[in-house]
Amino acid sequence: MALFSAPKTHPLHSKARSLRLDILEMINHAGFGHIGSALSSVDILIALYNSELFNFKKDRFVLSAGHLCASLYAVLADAGYFDKQELFTFAQFNSRLQGHATINTPGVNYSAGSLGQGLSYSIGLALGDPKHHVVCLSSDGEHNEGQVWEAIMAANKFHLGNLISIVDYNGCQIGGTTQEIMPLEELAGKYLRFGWTVTTVDGHNFYELERVLKKSKDSSIYPACIIAKTVLGKGVSFMENNYQYHDIKKLAPDLFITAKNELQKY
Amino acid sequence: MSSKNTKLASMRRAFGEALFALALKNPNLYVIDADLYPSLYLTDFKARFRSRFIQVGVAENNAAAIAAGLSVTGKTVFLTSFACFSPAINWATIRQSICYNHHPVKIVGSHAGLMSADLGASHQMLEDVALMRTLPNMEVFAPIDASELKIMLPVIAYSQTSAYLRLVRPDTPLVNSARSFTIGKSRFLKRGDKITVLGYGPILTQLLLPDFDKFSLDIINCSSIKPLDDKTILTSIKKTGRCLVIEDHQQNGGLGEAVAKLILTSGQKCKFVHLGVDNAFGQSAHNYFDLYHHYALSPLAIRESLKKLLSTHAHS
Numbered sequence: 001m002a003l004f005s006a007p008k009t010h011p012l013h014s015k016a017r018s019l020r021l022d023i024l025e026m027i028n029h030a031g032f033g034h035i036g037s038a039l040s041s042v043d044i045l046i047a048l049y050n051s052e053l054f055n056f057k058k059d060r061f062v063l064s065a066g067h068l069c070a071s072l073y074a075v076l077a078d079a080g081y082f083d084k085q086e087l088f089t090f091a092q093f094n095s096r097l098q099g100h101a102t103i104n105t106p107g108v109n110y111s112a113g114s115l116g117q118g119l120s121y122s123i124g125l126a127l128g129d130p131k132h133h134v135v136c137l138s139s140d141g142e143h144n145e146g147q148v149w150e151a152i153m154a155a156n157k158f159h160l161g162n163l164i165s166i167v168d169y170n171g172c173q174i175g176g177t178t179q180e181i182m183p184l185e186e187l188a189g190k191y192l193r194f195g196w197t198v199t200t201v202d203g204h205n206f207y208e209l210e211r212v213l214k215k216s217k218d219s220s221i222y223p224a225c226i227i228a229k230t231v232l233g234k235g236v237s238f239m240e241n242n243y244q245y246h247d248i249k250k251l252a253p254d255l256f257i258t259a260k261n262e263l264q265k266y
Numbered sequence: 267m268s269s270k271n272t273k274l275a276s277m278r279r280a281f282g283e284a285l286f287a288l289a290l291k292n293p294n295l296y297v298i299d300a301d302l303y304p305s306l307y308l309t310d311f312k313a314r315f316r317s318r319f320i321q322v323g324v325a326e327n328n329a330a331a332i333a334a335g336l337s338v339t340g341k342t343v344f345l346t347s348f349a350c351f352s353p354a355i356n357w358a359t360i361r362q363s364i365c366y367n368h369h370p371v372k373i374v375g376s377h378a379g380l381m382s383a384d385l386g387a388s389h390q391m392l393e394d395v396a397l398m399r400t401l402p403n404m405e406v407f408a409p410i411d412a413s414e415l416k417i418m419l420p421v422i423a424y425s426q427t428s429a430y431l432r433l434v435r436p437d438t439p440l441v442n443s444a445r446s447f448t449i450g451k452s453r454f455l456k457r458g459d460k461i462t463v464l465g466y467g468p469i470l471t472q473l474l475l476p477d478f479d480k481f482s483l484d485i486i487n488c489s490s491i492k493p494l495d496d497k498t499i500l501t502s503i504k505k506t507g508r509c510l511v512i513e514d515h516q517q518n519g520g521l522g523e524a525v526a527k528l529i530l531t532s533g534q535k536c537k538f539v540h541l542g543v544d545n546a547f548g549q550s551a552h553n554y555f556d557l558y559h560h561y562a563l564s565p566l567a568i569r570e571s572l573k574k575l576l577s578t579h580a581h582s
Contacts, residue, residue, distance in 0.1 A: 103367060109338075114362045120328045121363050124335020127320065147359070150328035158320075 010206040012050055015078065016043050017266040020235050022074040024259055026087040031250040032099060033090065034067040036239060037139060040170035040203070040230035042071035047209035048135060048166075049079050053217050058132045060125050062110045064118020065139040065168065067247070069101035072108065081107035116145025119165055123155055126163040133217060135164045141173030144182045149194075155223040156195030163223040164216045165196075168203065170232040172243040191225040203228030235266045274437035277468075278376055280412035281433060282307025284419040285344065289315050294340060295423070298333045300326050300347040306376055306433075308346065326356040333371045334363040342372075342423055349375030349391035353430060357397050360428075365403040370426050373398075376433040378408075379467065379514030380548050380557040383436075390548035396519025398430040399492045405449065406492040408432035408466040413442040414489060421447050434514075436554065438468035442487075452495035458482035461575050462502040464525055465512040466491055469558070472565055473512070481572045491521055499525065500532050508537040508575040512563065517542035537578050539571045 007013075019042055027033030048054065048061065063072055070090065077084040082096070082105070089095035096104045100113035110121055115138075122136040142148060155163055173181050184190075191198045197219045201212045209228070216224035232246070233239025236259045251259065289295045289311060296318045297303075303312055303319070312319040320336075322329045326347055333345040345352060352375055353360050364371045375394055382389045398406045405427050409415040415433070422429050444453055455474060460482035463473050466489050473485050484502045488494060503509055509529065511522040522540035529536050543561050551557045558564040 111362065111366045114358055117327070117331045117359050117363050120331030120359075121335040123328075124332040125338055126335075127332070128336045128339025128341055147325075147327040147331070150322075150325035151331075154322055154325070154328055154332070 007205065007207065012046055012206045015046050015050070017263065019046060019071070019074040019078055020263045020266055021260065022077070022084070022087055023070050024236075024256075024263060026074070026090045027070055027248065028251055028256055029088050030090045030092070032247075033070050034247045035070070036172060036232040036243070036245040036247070037065065037068040037168060037170060038070040039234045039236065039239065040232050041068050041137065041168040042074065043204045043206065044137065044166055044168060044209060044228050044230070045071055045075040047206055047213060049075050051210060051213055053213055054133060054135065056107070060109050060132065060134045062118045062122045062125070062134060062136045063101050063108070063112055064110075064121075064136055065115060065142050066100035066112025068139065068168070069097075072101060073097050073105065076105070076107040079107070115139075115142040116147040119148055119151035120154070122163060122165070123151055123158065123160060126160045127158060130162055133162045133164065135166065137166045137168060140167055140169040140171065140178050140184055140187065141181070143167070143184055143187065152191065152194045152196070159221060160223045161220040164226065165223065166226045166228055168230055169227050170230045172232040172241065172246060174243070174246050176243055188225075188227050191227075195222065196225045197222040198225045198227065200227045200229060203230035204234055235263050237262060272439040272441070275412035275440050276437045277409060277412045277415050277433050278305065278435070279307045280415045281374065281419065282311065284416045286311050286314070288420060288423055289318065292342060292423075295342045296320060296336060296344070298322060298329050298336065298343060298345045300324055300329045300352060302347050302376070305348070306346045306374065326352045327359045330356040330359040330371070330373075331363040334367060334369045337369040337371050344372045344374055346374045347376070348389065349378040349394040349432060350389050353394055353397050354391060361401055364428050365401045368403055369428060371428050372422055373428070373430045374433060375430065377435045378432045379434055379469070380543070380561065380563070381434040381436050381468065381514060381554045383551045383554040383557055386550040387547040392514075392516045392543050392548065393519065394430070394432060395491060395513070395515050395521065399519070399524065403428055404492070405429040406432070407490055409489050410466065410468060410470055410487050411438055411440050411442050413440055414444065414447065417444065417447045418489065421449060425449060432467065434468055439471045441471050441474060447489075450490050450493040450495060452486045452488045452490065452498050455485040455487050456483055458484045459505055461508040461510055461572060462486065462499070462506045463510045463512070464488050464499060464521065466521060467514055469512055469514040469563060472568060475565055477565070478568070478572065481576065488521060491524070494524055494528070496528055499528060500534065503529060503534055503536050507535060510539045510541065510568075510571055510575060512541040512568065514563065515542055517544055537575050539575055541567060541571060
């Protein structure tokens, strides 16, 4: 099926491959990291940071799901916010790249880790600076948190046309599938009923991501939600859709080699 | 409480009026309200500064993180609710979105303590000071009366640190005579040389009863709970060798614990009594005097404690 089989023709595809390798290397080197959602979210972030739609000197990106920071670090390093070598300090003592995203890292606007707060924070930013856009990335599992729904209600009340909420919908959380832990059912319908404009998209397809980001940016009256259907651990066969790869310690050497080989061919 | 002729005033009304006055001068002053603005006397603020009054409903977590985000854009943000909801419900949001992210949001928690008598234990927030004084990048203040609130508020508003401001529900005695407030500075309400008395909020005014003059009390208003005025406290204790701490709050985690640690760390010898709620919830009563009596915080309990302190040798 077309979904989840991203066309390799897009110019950003090679970046999707090399940044996946960065993520694998940095997490394996650290012996810690949320690799599943880093690999599910990385294409969303690549599309966002390589699009000319946003100027992140003025527009703001908020990572609400702070645990998937490895993909953000890889994308920020690639975008020149800091040297790529620094990725190897991830989660080390004294590193600017903390285990969950913090404002100590150049390019990171919000210190996160406790789920469910970033969308509310983004509302504050969007209210205070209506001339610029705020893009918030959360996870599907994060929608277990009641605060997310408080924020979804409030964004509609305040007519925040400058707010975009992207959901990395990979269908997994720490202890199982989202369906098993707490069913989200039709998330798009829920956002829609709460007054948002909603688009569901293949979160690994750059053509689609670019189109939908533009459309969402142009929504000037309603807050816009992008539900990016993604695959946990995308690119590494044994990690894909396997919630046990929500987070990892050091991979066994043979698994690391398998993962690296697969990503090199991504 | 200090005498029958003492004037009473509402700390909450003073807050509403003082914030209105500040907002007239500062076009960047915003209120994020969790549907309790009438109780915080913000009805006039809401009417006059419509675009700067943001109503988020009964959703204190959302309110705290919106306040944090809004402050990034250069606004001075007050987050208003009752203490039993904010900072009680939204403590983890305050911890991450406000403190960890270094945003100088001002959190106003009203209806603190047993003073919210008839509302019952759910609303009688007795843990707020404990919750807030443990947070890095957070200052904690509790005015003794409406007058002190008015001199505190502008100072807190323009401080670049996040702050918690503790207010109470009833009209309380006006005792403050100071004209200015400095963060981290306490002030004397009475001078004496036998017993140091420390506290914050209106409960401390009970110590001003003429009855207690015979005990020669050095009464210090610790309205700046964090940062605490260590120097003034220790200087007084060095003189008296006896210390009574009183607060309308749990003993656990309260000012008393902060002072006990301060004294122990300093190496000074001191007789010490801590009056506060002892590991219990409150309950309803028609007036808070009945509750203060029940929880051993009334003038009767204070007198007993002062006697006990005087019956022992200081510095021994």
